Amino acid sequence: MSGVVDLFGQFFKNIEDEEKRMHTANLMVVGKTGVGKSTLINSVFREDLADTGIGTPVTQHLQRITKTGIPLAIYDTKGIELDHAIQDEIKKEILGEIDRLIRLNEKDNLIHMIWFCINSLSRRIEDFEVEWIRSFSEKIPVIVVLTQSVGKDYKELEKYIKDLNLPVKNVRSVLAHDIEITNDYTLPSFGLKELVDITFDCLPEAAHAAFINAQKVNIERKLDAANKAVIPFVSATFAAGFNPLPFADAALIVPAQLAMLARLTVIFGIPINKSLLTGTISGVLGTGGATLIGRTIVANIIKFIPGVGTAVGGTISGTTAAVITAALGFSYNQVMVTMAKKIFSGHDVTEKEMIELMRRTYKEQMRKGKDLLK
Numbered sequence: 001m002s003g004v005v006d007l008f009g010q011f012f013k014n015i016e017d018e019e020k021r022m023h024t025a026n027l028m029v030v031g032k033t034g035v036g037k038s039t040l041i042n043s044v045f046r047e048d049l050a051d052t053g054i055g056t057p058v059t060q061h062l063q064r065i066t067k068t069g070i071p072l073a074i075y076d077t078k079g080i081e082l083d084h085a086i087q088d089e090i091k092k093e094i095l096g097e098i099d100r101l102i103r104l105n106e107k108d109n110l111i112h113m114i115w116f117c118i119n120s121l122s123r124r125i126e127d128f129e130v131e132w133i134r135s136f137s138e139k140i141p142v143i144v145v146l147t148q149s150v151g152k153d154y155k156e157l158e159k160y161i162k163d164l165n166l167p168v169k170n171v172r173s174v175l176a177h178d179i180e181i182t183n184d185y186t187l188p189s190f191g192l193k194e195l196v197d198i199t200f201d202c203l204p205e206a207a208h209a210a211f212i213n214a215q216k217v218n219i220e221r222k223l224d225a226a227n228k229a230v231i232p233f234v235s236a237t238f239a240a241g242f243n244p245l246p247f248a249d250a251a252l253i254v255p256a257q258l259a260m261l262a263r264l265t266v267i268f269g270i271p272i273n274k275s276l277l278t279g280t281i282s283g284v285l286g287t288g289g290a291t292l293i294g295r296t297i298v299a300n301i302i303k304f305i306p307g308v309g310t311a312v313g314g315t316i317s318g319t320t321a322a323v324i325t326a327a328l329g330f331s332y333n334q335v336m337v338t339m340a341k342k343i344f345s346g347h348d349v350t351e352k353e354m355i356e357l358m359r360r361t362y363k364e365q366m367r368k369g370k371d372l373l374k
């Protein structure tokens with residue numbers, strides 16, 4: 001490869017393409033007023049979705065909340081605690097919409113999952129709720145979520161509901177948000193990570209990536225998906241370098257590696273800060289501003305391989321190429337984990353610390369891969 005390529009321009013274009021390719025996950029959240037639906041949504045998904053998303057009325061008692069950049073639609077219900085006649089109407093309304101979407105048969109528009117929320121503090125499940133759960137479960141997987149679970153009564157309610165043997169996927173207690181009891185005593189939130197896990201298992205495969213991207217409580221799930229996504233790129237670079245690549249041609253694998261990093265970025269679903277990402281990646285690719293010469297990048301990448309240096313007979317083998325790609329992918333994922341944890345808990349991340357982390361984990365990964373090079 002000769003000349004200068006706008007690699008980072010291509011990288012951000014790859015990110016846009018990956019985002020466009022992603023399906024959406026559609027989740028209905030049902031529950032009486034004040035049970036904590038909005039609090040739950042804001043605690044599980046990015047960017048305070050319930051408060052900052054755009055709500056579009058679907059029917060009188062159902063609105064669809066979405067937000068640009070988040071591959072998720074939430075169907076939020078309103079006013080279901082009203083009198084029996086109205087409850088029947090609302091139930092028909094919701095079932096009507098569910099059926100309409102099933103008839104449309106577009107996988108991006110189907111409602112994939114229902115969280116049926118009941119406030120633990122109410123200490124009971126009403127007859128109409130049991131009836132609704134039974135009807136909805138015939139069409140869509142339902143998880144009963146016991147919200148605002150504090151004290152010990154919620155365990156009794158959880159057991160009571162489980163013993164009803166409803167046709168649901170699960171019954172889970174959660175506390176979506178910490179509760180401050182006194183100045184120095186806070187009840188910590190719990191159960192959200194588990195809720196994400198069991199929801200994930202009920203979703204159709206096409207909605208998995210979107211759901212992982214949109215949620216912010218289960219970073220291990222993001223990491224797991226991202227590490228799996230590295231493998232095909234490693235195989236591809238191994239194949240590309242099966243015949244030892246002349247040193248200069250090794251730069252040909254760099255765009256594929258950046259395509260990999262773009263995919264990993266989108267799996268994590270962290271708000272895109274272009275200069276932060278450019279800086280972090282340049283930390284191992286070498287700094288050349290927005291544009292880099294392929295040769296420089298390869299020289300930079302290779303110098304991290306212990307005992308290989310820049311001259312290996314002027315060629316780079318398939319195994320070396322694969323080790324480099326794996327090290328780049330896995331170290332980038334570690335950086336994304338740190339970034340996700342900080343950003344989702346409201347902390348700042350600095351470019352300097354991300355560059356250092358990227359370099360350190362990249363070197364570690366290269367050391368691990370070194371055995372393969374012998």
Ligand SMILES: Nc1nc2c(ncn2[C@@H]2O[C@H](COP(=O)(O)OP(=O)(O)OP(=O)(O)O)[C@@H](O)[C@H]2O)c(=O)[nH]1
Nearest residue numbers: 032033034035036037038039148175176177178179
């Ligand atoms: N600390 C704490 N407060 C909660 C939790 N869940 C709900 N709340 C509080 O309960 C109240 C009602 O919660 P919302 O999330 O607005 O309930 P909702 O179901 O969205 O209510 P509607 O939109 O009116 O149907 C709010 O004051 C919340 O702060 C929780 O897990 N922890």
Ligand SMILES: [Mg+2]
Nearest residue numbers: 037038039050
């Ligand atoms: Mg609400």
